[in-house]
Amino acid sequence: MPQPGFTMDRAKSYDERVRKHIPGYEVIHTLSDVLFSLELPENASLLAVGAGTCTELIQWGLKHPRWTFLATDTAPAMLTLAEEKLKAAAVRQSIFRELTRRASGSVKLKR
Numbered sequence: 001m002p003q004p005g006f007t008m009d010r011a012k013s014y015d016e017r018v019r020k021h022i023p024g025y026e027v028i029h030t031l032s033d034v035l036f037s038l039e040l041p042e043n044a045s046l047l048a049v050g051a052g053t054c055t056e057l058i059q060w061g062l063k064h065p066r067w068t069f070l071a072t073d074t075a076p077a078m079l080t081l082a083e084e085k086l087k088a089a090a091v092r093q094s095i096f097r098e099l100t101r102r103a104s105g106s107v108k109l110k111r
Contacts, residue, residue: 006075014078015053029056033063042066050074054082058089 006014019025033056036044043066048057051071061067073079 006077008077008080011053011075011077011081014081015055018052029059032056033060036060037064040067044068045070048072051082052078053085055085058085061089 022028036046040046042064044064045068046057046060048054048069048071051057051069051073054069054071057069057071061069071079071082073082
């Protein structure tokens, strides 16, 4: 019987699959960045519910180094992959000083 939810295999293919299922996926995040940039202060704190692999948070963090994020997802595999992506991000140290997994299933991204 297949495992329900996001297994690690499904999480690893998520970034590719989501772009096939949601036309304009990148445009949605670009538009969100523009709107947030206009409305939020330079040192904004954002909560990302259903953060997935944190792709957009990394992109936003590159453009807005004073923003901080709290990312949560119900799928532990997605959070594991998000942690790996954050560690691999070249700007990790300038954006995210602390990354901890909480028992509640969220990842705290803090300057």
